[in-house]
Amino acid sequence: MNSAQTIILIAHEAKTQELIKLIQKRLPVFEHYRLLATQETSEAIRQATELEVTGMFSGRKGGEIQLCGLICSNCIRAVFFIRDPVNPGFDEPDINPFYRACDLNNVPMATNMVGAVALCHWLGRRLDEEKPQLRKVNA
Secondary structure: OOOOEEEEEEEEEHOOOOOHHHHHHOOOHHHEEEEEOHHHHHHHHHHOOOOOOOOOHHHHHHHHHHHHHHHHHOOOEEEEEOOOOOOOOOOOOHHHHHHHHHHHHHHOOOOHHHHHHHHHHHHHHHHHHHHHHHHHOOO
């Protein structure tokens, strides 16, 4: 799997279960990508879905900085950063660096569930578009 097949998954604590439900509903899309997340989010997703999710540093130890660096390296296909706009915890990952990194590198990012569903649809279509190319290479 090439690096452009990597997705970042982050959620504020109050939104983690919403992200997990989305992943469970769209499992065929997510299982085709390499998944990265902060440590806390990766553990929650792994337990709920049994998907392989690489955990970076925790949010408290700069995991979001690690992930933003990968966006700037042009190796990320999409970012799901489901945030709690009403009651974000003081120790929750900061979304502002993600806005900048995604905008500068033309990486789509979803910050709420409607956007996340739309991004899942786009990712699924991208997989469908790439399948004929993969068949030609393997033939």
